[in-house]
Amino acid sequence: MSEKKFFRVPSLVTMPCAWSVGPFLDRFYAELGQKKIVGTRCPKCRTVFVPPRSVCGACWKPLTKWVELKDQGELVNYTVAHVDMRGAALQTPRILGMVKLKGGGAKVTAIYGEIKGVAPDRVKVGMKLAAVWADEPKGELTDLSYFQPVSK
Numbered sequence: 001m002s003e004k005k006f007f008r009v010p011s012l013v014t015m016p017c018a019w020s021v022g023p024f025l026d027r028f029y030a031e032l033g034q035k036k037i038v039g040t041r042c043p044k045c046r047t048v049f050v051p052p053r054s055v056c057g058a059c060w061k062p063l064t065k066w067v068e069l070k071d072q073g074e075l076v077n078y079t080v081a082h083v084d085m086r087g088a089a090l091q092t093p094r095i096l097g098m099v100k101l102k103g104g105g106a107k108v109t110a111i112y113g114e115i116k117g118v119a120p121d122r123v124k125v126g127m128k129l130a131a132v133w134a135d136e137p138k139g140e141l142t143d144l145s146y147f148q149p150v151s152k
């Protein structure tokens with residue numbers, strides 16, 4: 001069987017859109033605007049979800065207890081991006097990671113963020129990180145600009 005070749009035109013489609021994020025993410029973004037990170041805790045399994053969810057997917061319990069987390073935590077996994085969304089090489093690789101924040105107890109989900117202030121070959125799972133906030137938060141996801149290593 002021969003492999004069929006297709007003519008390809010690489011492109012990235014952008015489509016402006018807006019939608020309601022619902023009451024849980026609405027509060028999450030509003031709290032980011034105050035430089036606070038909040039989640040919701042499951043009354044049964046005690047997992048804290050960040051960003052907040054309305055229902056625990058494991059227990060099917062509604063989540064009504066809000067928890068404020070620290071803006072510091074630990075890197076639980078990461079990847080290093082060498083290309084942008086269009087596939088073009090980045091001059092400086094970007095580190096994207098999942099950070100488990102303090103203040104949520106033993107069971108807390110990790111939040112996504114860019115990691116700066118450390119070289120890609122020096123980043124390590126378990127390293128302590130702190131959030132760097134936008135100078136003028138607006139209640140948007142970008143208020144949490146990125147995470148950087150905690151200086152000792």
Ligand SMILES: [Zn+2]
Binds near residue numbers: 042045056057
């Ligand atoms: Zn649960």
